[in-house]
Amino acid sequence: MSACKPPGAALEPGWRVAAASVRGRHHRLTGQPCQDAVLWQILPGHALAVALADGAGSAPFGEVGAHLAVRTAIGELAGSGPVPGHWPGLDAWESRLRSALAAGRAAVCEEAARRGDPPRDLATTLIVAVVSHQGAIAAQVGDGGVVILDEDGQWAALSLAPPGEYLNETVFLTSDSALDSIHAQSRTGRVRQLAMFSDGLQMVALRMPMGTPHKPFFDPLFRFARATGDPTALVEQLAAFLESPRLTERADDDLTLVLALRTD
Amino acid sequence: MAGISEDLTNQAVIMGEPTRLEEAVEFAENPEPRCPCVLLLDTSGSMKGEAIEALNRGLQTFRENLAKDPLASRRVEVAIVSFDNEVKVIQDFVTADQLEPPVLAAQGQTFMGGGIQKALDLLQARKAQYRANGVAYYRPWVFMITDGEPQGEPDHIVRQAAQRLQADEANKRVAFFAVGVENANMERLREIVVRTPVKLVGLNFIEMFVWLSRSMEAVAQSRPDEQVALPPPGWGTI
Numbered sequence: 001m002s003a004c005k006p007p008g009a010a011l012e013p014g015w016r017v018a019a020a021s022v023r024g025r026h027h028r029l030t031g032q033p034c035q036d037a038v039l040w041q042i043l044p045g046h047a048l049a050v051a052l053a054d055g056a057g058s059a060p061f062g063e064v065g066a067h068l069a070v071r072t073a074i075g076e077l078a079g080s081g082p083v084p085g086h087w088p089g090l091d092a093w094e095s096r097l098r099s100a101l102a103a104g105r106a107a108v109c110e111e112a113a114r115r116g117d118p119p120r121d122l123a124t125t126l127i128v129a130v131v132s133h134q135g136a137i138a139a140q141v142g143d144g145g146v147v148i149l150d151e152d153g154q155w156a157a158l159s160l161a162p163p164g165e166y167l168n169e170t171v172f173l174t175s176d177s178a179l180d181s182i183h184a185q186s187r188t189g190r191v192r193q194l195a196m197f198s199d200g201l202q203m204v205a206l207r208m209p210m211g212t213p214h215k216p217f218f219d220p221l222f223r224f225a226r227a228t229g230d231p232t233a234l235v236e237q238l239a240a241f242l243e244s245p246r247l248t249e250r251a252d253d254d255l256t257l258v259l260a261l262r263t264d
Numbered sequence: 265m266a267g268i269s270e271d272l273t274n275q276a277v278i279m280g281e282p283t284r285l286e287e288a289v290e291f292a293e294n295p296e297p298r299c300p301c302v303l304l305l306d307t308s309g310s311m312k313g314e315a316i317e318a319l320n321r322g323l324q325t326f327r328e329n330l331a332k333d334p335l336a337s338r339r340v341e342v343a344i345v346s347f348d349n350e351v352k353v354i355q356d357f358v359t360a361d362q363l364e365p366p367v368l369a370a371q372g373q374t375f376m377g378g379g380i381q382k383a384l385d386l387l388q389a390r391k392a393q394y395r396a397n398g399v400a401y402y403r404p405w406v407f408m409i410t411d412g413e414p415q416g417e418p419d420h421i422v423r424q425a426a427q428r429l430q431a432d433e434a435n436k437r438v439a440f441f442a443v444g445v446e447n448a449n450m451e452r453l454r455e456i457v458v459r460t461p462v463k464l465v466g467l468n469f470i471e472m473f474v475w476l477s478r479s480m481e482a483v484a485q486s487r488p489d490e491q492v493a494l495p496p497p498g499w500g501t502i
Contacts (some may be wrong), residue, residue, distance in 0.1 A: 025335075166403045167297050169436070204291035209398045216290035224285050237285050244286040252335050 014046035014264045018225055020238035021256040024200060025248055026057065035059075035124070036198050036256040037066035039074045047132035049077040050258055051100075054144055054198040056123035056172055057253075061115075065108045065122030069173055072107040073100040073128050090137055090186040093130055097139035100128050101182055105141075105173045112174070119174035126173050129158065131194055131260070137186035141178050143170040143199035145206070147213040149222070151190045155213035158194070159185040163209070170199070193222050194260045200253030225259045299340045299402040300357060300390045302383040306410035308348040308374035311445070315411050316370040318445045322409060322464050323365035330360035337361040339402075343386055347379030348372035349416065357390055373416030376456070377425035380408070384432055406440045408457070409464060412449035426456045433458040 023034035035055030043049055051070040055062020077100050088096075104126050112119040125142025138146040138159035145160040162183060164170055171181045195218055197205060205217045221241075228234040241247065242255045303326070305319060330336045337360045344355035349372035355363070387404040394401045414422045432438045442453045442461035453461040 163400075166436075167400045168402050203294050203297065203400075206294075207292045208294045208400065214290070214292035217292060220285065220288035220290075224288070241286045241289065246286060247291075249334055250291060 013042060014262060015042060015048050015260055016225060016263050017048065017050075017258065017260045018231065018234045018238055019256070019258040020235050020242055022239055022242040022254065024254040025252040027254060032057070033063050034254045035062040035066055036254045037063065037070045037124075038196075038256050038258055039070040040258065040260070041074050041078050043078060043130070043132075045132060046264065047130055048194070048260055049074055049128070049130045050194070050196050050260065051077075051104075051126065051128045052144060052196050052198060052256055052258060053104075053127075053173075054125045054142065054254065054256070056120075056125075057168075059121050059123035059172075061117065061122045062124055064111065065124035065174065068107050068111055068122075069104040069124050069126045073104045073126060076100040076103040077128065077130065090135055090188065093135075093137045094139065094184050094186060097128050097130065097137060097184060098179075098182055101126055101139055101141055101173070102179055105178055108173055120172070123172040123174045125170060125199075127159070127196060129194065129196060131191045133190055135186060135188040136191045136194065137184070138196075139182055139184035141171055141173050141175075141182055143202070144197060145199075145202065145211070146194065146196045147205075147218065148187075148191045148195075149193040149218070150187075151192060153192075155215055155218060156187075157206070157211050157213060158187065159183060160206070160211045161199070192262050193218075194258075195221070196258040196260075198254060198256040200251045200255045201257060204247065204250055221257075221259055222261055225261055295397065295399045296338050297400040297402065298394060299336075300387055300394075300404040301340050301342050302386055302404070302406045303342060303344045304379050304383045304406055304408040305344065305346045305354075305368060306348075306374060306376070306379075306408075307346040307368050307370050307372075308411075308415065309371050310374065310411050310413060310415070311370040313370075315445045315447075316368055318464060319409055320365070320367055322443075322445070323368075327360065327363050327365050330363075341390070343390075345379060345382050345386065347375045347382075349375065351375055351378040351382045353382070353386070357386075374410070374414050375417050375421075376408075376410065376414040377417045377422035380406075380425040380429055380456075383408070384428060384438065387438060403436060404438050406438055407443055408440065409443045409445060410448060410453070412442070412444050412451075412453040412461070414452075414456070422456065429456070430458055 017040050019038045021034055021036045038052045040050040051073040053066035053069040055066035080096050108122050109119045112122045127140040127144050129138035129146050136148055136158055140159055143161040146158040148158045149155050205214055207214055330340055340360045341357040342360055342363050343357045346352050346354050354366055383406045429440055440457055442457040443464050444450050444461050445464045450461050
């Protein structure tokens with residue numbers, strides 16, 4: 001098994017969340033570790049905050065940047081979470097998400113300085129999303145994406161990176177232009193399911209170039225997640241899926257997938 | 265929250281059908297992303313003998329290497345341009361699994377400047393085709409394999425090609441590698457290309473594919489030293 005430390009699954013009040021992260025074929029070939037990191041937390045009021053970071057393959061310590069980025073971002077969001085029963089407006093959430101990205105960037109740059117490395121050696125992307133009963137919002141620097149299933153059973157992309165010219169080139173949290181390159185999207189209305197993924201899954205999970213979620217990709221995953229009450233089994237199966245030859249023939253990057261579904 | 269009895273039922277389902285999930289999930293049908301690659305090959309008289317033989321072997325290795333990697337063989341598209349007294353497109357773009365490496369013979373002078381221009385033209389046209397067809401792509405590569413001595417062209421032709429190459433590298437339009445065979449004049453090559461030339465001996469094209477397709481910074485680098493990314497060790501000597 002080349003799975004990274006499985007980020008795990010949990011039954012939280014109102015949510016079932018499972019995340020798995022596996023090392024890509026390229027990283028196995030070059031002996032690099034898995035450079036993706038993922039973290040989530042339930043905020044007061046049954047809101048869910050999720051962060052995913054994809055350390056740059058070209059950065060020697062991308063995984064350090066990625067782990068630091070998600071910890072800092074979730075810490076920032078949890079510290080500024082809503083009081084129960086109160087959902088701030090989407091504008092207020094957008095500024096919180098932007099602050100979380102800025103805090104992630106600052107933490108990674110500080111860590112680089114502490115180690116005496118240039119920030120680009122810790123380069124990573126970062127996506128953050130918050131969902132509650134009233135709406136969902138996501139903000140990201142770099143690639144990867146967030147899709148949601150709304151109350152009417154329709155899948156939609158909540159946030160995707162604006163495409164760059166080259167598939168393997170993106171903006172990182174450590175880039176000079178990072179905070180000017182934040183891509184934030186929100187929508188009102190109840191969200192039943194949310195999936196967040198690193199860019200390695202993009203070509204199998206989305207119909208390109210429109211970037212619309214591929215329903216036959218997400219539906220079976222969520223049916224499985226809904227039917228699987230045991231968190232350990234769920235994560236194991238998710239990791240096994242991400243490592244299955246059918247998928248690794250199509251994607252050689254580190255792969256991370258977060259599934260979150262409402263249980264209330 | 266799920267109840268305990270539900271948990272047990274589901275565990276039984278999972279254990280009974282361990283591959284259910286990967287069989288159930290369908291993938292989106294997207295065009296395979298492409299990585300255009302031009303092999304720009306010196307077939308001049310100075311390549312005669314050992315050098316052209318090393319080059320022919322290198323082409324076989326290139327094809328075999330890529331064929332071993334299922335993703336590379338589908339994604340890397342190869343075109344072959346030769347330059348001696350004329351510049352010829354020997355092979356238009358095909359995926360690596362379709363490539364039939366030609367056997368090259370050496371003769372004539374070394375129109376390297378014209379060859380570089382042709383390679384860059386081909387890439388520009390190919391990218392336009394990808395865009396028109398909604399195909400995602402990686403930054404194109406050129407491998408110029410030579411003994412490193414432009415010959416027979418007016419100086420300004422070589423100079424113009426070097427200038428265009430420098431601009432294309434700075435704008436991230438291409439990653440251009442000069443690969444020297446046998447007793448290549450590495451000094452002269454350094455004057456023409458941006459990245460440090462490498463020797464063909466021991467060149468591992470799969471490592472190169474892996475290295476070139478890592479996730480990279482999209483914004484053009486402000487410091488020139490960052491444009492000259494060197495390959496990792498184990499790639500052949502400088």
